[in-house]
Each structure stands twice: as structure tokens, then as C-alpha cells.
Amino acid sequence: MKSPILQSASRYLLPILLLFSVFLLLRGHYYPGGGFVGGLVAAIAFVLHSFAFGTAESMKMLKYKPSAIIPVGLIVAAIAMFLPVLFGLPVMTGLWIEEPIPVVGMIGSALLFDIGVYLVVIGVVLTILFTISLETH
Numbered sequence: 001m002k003s004p005i006l007q008s009a010s011r012y013l014l015p016i017l018l019l020f021s022v023f024l025l026l027r028g029h030y031y032p033g034g035g036f037v038g039g040l041v042a043a044i045a046f047v048l049h050s051f052a053f054g055t056a057e058s059m060k061m062l063k064y065k066p067s068a069i070i071p072v073g074l075i076v077a078a079i080a081m082f083l084p085v086l087f088g089l090p091v092m093t094g095l096w097i098e099e100p101i102p103v104v105g106m107i108g109s110a111l112l113f114d115i116g117v118y119l120v121v122i123g124v125v126l127t128i129l130f131t132i133s134l135e136t137h
Contacts, residue, residue, distance in 0.1 A: 002052065010052035017045035025118050026104055026111075035114035039121025046122075047129055055133040066130060069123035077116025080109045 021042035028034025050058035059065070084093040096108035104111075 006052045010049050014045050014049050028114055035117030036121055039118040043122050043125035055130050066123045066126035069119050073116045073119030077113050080112035083109050
């Protein structure tokens with residue numbers, strides 16, 4: 001039985017949780033947070049939506065299977081890892097843009113790596129939880 005209270009709350013909480021997950025992603029360079037924690041919060045937002053509306057409805061909202069997000073995240077993280085090699089530096093060396101961006105701060109290859117981790121975490125968590133949910137119904 002679907003709860004109208006949970007459905008109403010989910011409609012408001014989904015965008016707020018996704019925005020908070022992006023905040024955690026961007027904040028991770030200077031304070032606790034980053035791609036892993038931000039990805040977990042984003043995945044939780046979609047899990048809450050699936051509790052309220054059902055897994056099939058949440059999968060429709062995502063437009064892509066969560067498992068399709070995993071290789072995209074791995075590619076983004078790999079690009080961030082090996083980008084310094086093009087500049088004659090060791091793998092995983094941080095590359096930074098000279099001028100900080102007003103809200104975000106310094107942008108570099110570490111942020112690109114965190115975005116890759118963010119996508120992988122969302123893909124893995126949602127793949128596991130949605131698969132479990134679809135198998136039990």
C-alpha cells in the first residue's frame with residue numbers, strides 16, 4: 001500500500017537530497033564529503049522515491065538503468081587519473097585551474113575523479129537495491 005504522505009514528502013525531498021548530494025560532492029575537496037558520500041546521498045534520494053512510488057516508477061524516472069552509469073563513472077575517473085600523464089606528470093597527480101571559480105573554489109583533476117566516484121557509487125547502490133527490490137516482488 002502506497003502512502004500519500006510518503007509520496008508527498010518524496011516529491012519535495014528528492015530534489016533537496018540531490019542538491020545536497022552535489023553540495024557534498026563539491027565540498028569534498030576542503031572538508032568531509034566528496035564523491036563517495038555525495039553518491040550515497042543521491043542514491044538514497046532515489047531509494048526514497050522508489051519506496052514511495054515503486055521501483056518501476058523510479059527506474060522510469062532515471063531514464064537509464066543504474067548499471068549503465070557505472071562504466072561512465074569509471075571512464076570519468078580513469079580520465080582524471082591518466083590526464084596528468086599527458087603533461088609528463090605521474091598518474092594521479094593533481095592538475096588545477098589557476099583561478100578559483102566563485103562558488104565552487106579551485107577546480108582540478110581531483111574534482112573530475114570525485115565526479116567519477118559519485119557516478120559509480122550511484123550506479124552500484126541503485127543497481128543492487130533495485131535488483132533486490134525487483135526480485136522480491
